[in-house]
Amino acid sequence: MIKDFSVLYVGNIDLDNVGLDGTPANDRRYSNDRVVESMETATLVAQLMDELGFYALWMAEHHFQHEGYETIPNLMMMGLHLASKTTRLKLGAAFNVVPAWNPLRLAEDFAMVDHLTNGRVIFGVGRGYQSREVETLGAPLTDNDANREYFEEQMEIIFKAFNEESFSHKGKYFTIPAEAEFRGYDVKEITLVPRPKTLPVEMWQPIVSGRTIDFIARNGIKGVVGLTGEKLVTEVFELYQQACARHGRDLIPGQDLALELGFYLAGSQKEAMDKLRPYHDERYKWFAPFGFVRYADEEGRSWGTPGAPARTPRIEDGVEQKAWVCGTPQEFIDLLRELEEKYPGLEHIILHWAEGMPREEFMEQLRMFAADVMPAFTNR
Numbered sequence: 001m002i003k004d005f006s007v008l009y010v011g012n013i014d015l016d017n018v019g020l021d022g023t024p025a026n027d028r029r030y031s032n033d034r035v036v037e038s039m040e041t042a043t044l045v046a047q048l049m050d051e052l053g054f055y056a057l058w059m060a061e062h063h064f065q066h067e068g069y070e071t072i073p074n075l076m077m078m079g080l081h082l083a084s085k086t087t088r089l090k091l092g093a094a095f096n097v098v099p100a101w102n103p104l105r106l107a108e109d110f111a112m113v114d115h116l117t118n119g120r121v122i123f124g125v126g127r128g129y130q131s132r133e134v135e136t137l138g139a140p141l142t143d144n145d146a147n148r149e150y151f152e153e154q155m156e157i158i159f160k161a162f163n164e165e166s167f168s169h170k171g172k173y174f175t176i177p178a179e180a181e182f183r184g185y186d187v188k189e190i191t192l193v194p195r196p197k198t199l200p201v202e203m204w205q206p207i208v209s210g211r212t213i214d215f216i217a218r219n220g221i222k223g224v225v226g227l228t229g230e231k232l233v234t235e236v237f238e239l240y241q242q243a244c245a246r247h248g249r250d251l252i253p254g255q256d257l258a259l260e261l262g263f264y265l266a267g268s269q270k271e272a273m274d275k276l277r278p279y280h281d282e283r284y285k286w287f288a289p290f291g292f293v294r295y296a297d298e299e300g301r302s303w304g305t306p307g308a309p310a311r312t313p314r315i316e317d318g319v320e321q322k323a324w325v326c327g328t329p330q331e332f333i334d335l336l337r338e339l340e341e342k343y344p345g346l347e348h349i350i351l352h353w354a355e356g357m358p359r360e361e362f363m364e365q366l367r368m369f370a371a372d373v374m375p376a377f378t379n380r
Contacts, residue, residue, distance in 0.1 A: 001340055001347065001377075001380075002336055002339065002340055002347060002348075002349055002377050003347050003377060003378065004055035004056070004347055004348045005349050005351065005374055005377075006055045006056040006057065006090075006092065006348065006351065007045070007049060007058065007351045007353060008058045008059075008094055008226070008350050008351070008352050008353060009042060009045060009057060009058070009059050009060075009353050010059070010060040010062070010069065010070045010353070011042070011059060011060055011062065011069075011072035012038065012068060012069050012070065012071070012353070012356075013030065013034055013035060013038055013041070013068045013071060014359055015028070015068055015069075015282060015356050018279060018281075018282040018356035019278035019281050019282060019356070020278075020285070020312075022282065024285070025067060025069075025285045025286045026067070029066045030066060034068065035065070035071045038071040038072055039072075039078070041359050042057070042072070042078060042082060043081070043082060044359070045057065045359070045362075045366075046082040046086050046089055047085055047086060048363055049086075049089055050086035050087055050088060052366060052367065052370035052374075054366075054370070055089075055348070056089065056090035056092045056122060057082065057089060057090075057091055058092035058093070058094035058122075058124070058350060059091070059092070059093065060072065060075075060094055061073060061074065061075050061096050062097070063136075063137065064133055064136070067286070069355050075091075075093040076093075076096075076109040076110060076112075076113045079091035079093070079113055079117065079120075079121040080113045080116055083113075083116075083117040083121065088120075090120050090121070091117070091121045092121075092124055093121070093122060093125075093204075094204070094224065094350075095124040095126030095204070095205065095206060096110075096123070096124060096125055097133065097134065098125050098126065098128070098151050098154050098155065099127060099137075099141065099151055099154065100128060100133060100134055100137040100139060101154075103155075103157040103158050103161070104161060104192070106154075106158065107157075107158050107162060107192055108193075108194075110196065111162075111192060112194060114197045114198065114201075115194060115196075118197070119197055119198050122202060123202065123204070124204040124205065124224075125158075125203060125204075125221075126205060127141075127147055127148065128141055128147070129141070134147070148211070149172070149173075153171045153172060153173050157174060157176060159219070161195070162192070162196055162200070162201050163199060163200065166189040166191045167191075168188060168189045168190070177189065203219075203220070203221045203222065204221065204222045204224055204258070205221045205223060205224070206224050206225075206226060207223040207224065207225050207236050210239060213239050213240050213243050214243050216240075217240060217243035217246070217247050217249070222258070223236075223240055223256065223258070224258045224260060224350070225237070225258070225259055225260065226260035227260055227261070227262055227292070227294060227318075227323045227324070227352055228260075228295075229294060229295040229296045229321030229322070229323055230321060230323075231300050232295070232302065233259065237253060237254060237257060237343060238253075240256075241253060241255075251345060252344055252345035253342065253345055253346075254339075254343025254346030255345030255347075256345070257343075257345075257346060257348070258348035258350055259339065259343075259346060259348070259349055259350070260349075260351075260352050261323065261324065261325055261349065261350070261351060261352065262280070262318060262324035262351075262352040262354060263324065263326070263332065263351055263352070263365070263369070264276035264324075264326050264354075264365065265327070265328070265332065265368045265369060265372070266326070266327070268327065268328065269319070269328075269331070272326035272327050273316070273319060273326045276315055276324070276326060276354060276357075278356060279355070279357040280314075280324065280354055280356075281312075281356075282355055283354050283355045283356060284312050285312070286355065287355075288312045288313070291304065293313055294323070295317060295318075295321045295323065296308070296321070297309060322335065329368065329372035333373055336349065336373075336376075336377065351369065
């Protein structure tokens with residue numbers, strides 16, 4: 001049953017000249033004074049969400065983005081700051097780009113912020129998808145198999161660091177501890193100091209393929225399905241439930257999953273679509289080249305696969321696929337109740353902030369959602 005409403009803010013600043021015919025994504029370049037605006041935006045939005053009773057603000061880790069779309073490089077630091085400015089809102093990582101980190105430093109940083117915020121920061125992990133940042137920071141990405149192998153070894157280390165009093169590791173990429181003398185003896189094991197406050201650590205990862213599903217099910221990780229057409233959502237939810245069953249976790253449909261939806265509230269569907277269109281189009285100008293069009297055609301084939309559409313999506317496509325919800329608050333409530341009926345274990349809905357939408361406009365959308373949609377579910 002749906003009970004928790006969150007927001008995904010990837011760290012965009014207020015972009016100028018947005019839309020399909022606006023400034024090309026690769027031509028955007030903002031000054032340092034502009035890119036740091038995302039920190040102020042995150043603070044203002046977090047405080048508003050805290051006041052309105054939202055569950056969590058999820059943010060994305062990215063690096064080197066002078067284009068202004070995703071400008072927060074450290075989610076633990078951002079989460080610690082936002083926790084000091086709010087009282088109950090959780091701060092989620094969607095997602096820590098694990099290959100950009102030494103896994104022990106990532107584990108240490110999370111454990112510290114877990115204690116300092118009394119458990120209000122949610123640990124999320126991803127393999128990364130932008131070559132400019134991952135390869136520059138020393139990890140493979142363009143070689144997909146190497147990226148997966150590197151990430152999975154890092155995750156093995158993180159699980160050990162979180163859950164074992166002391167441990168060692170020897171793999172293809174990492175040897176822990178280093179073979180070194182320390183105070184007159186050879187180090188054989190190390191201990192993470194500190195370890196997290198709450199064990200086991202609640203962990204989330206985006207679901208982008210069947211191999212991802214088996215990995216997260218095997219390791220007890222929860223899954224996020226974002227801006228995905230309803231046919232693919234059904235497929236992914238079923239595959240996740242089946243994979244968990246294979247690994248000894250019997251779940252009901254939707255359990256341990258979060259569904260991310262784009263949205264715009266207005267007096268009618270047409271009005272909402274017209275207002276959202278330039279922001280929706282700005283998002284896909286940046287993200288479509290990375291492969292982030294998770295829609296299916298009539299035969300269930302993912303966009304971009306042989307025979308399926310490969311073009312940049314329109315807002316009409318997103319609404320038809322039920323990845324984007326445009327219309328009145330009651331229409332949004334009706335859709336969420338349909339989801340509850342289909343996926344009784346689904347508890348988490350994440351609202352996507354379309355990357356071109358100005359801060360003030362999005363905050364007004366949150367006020368409308370909190371007043372006119374959320375109470376139908378949180379007041380039960």
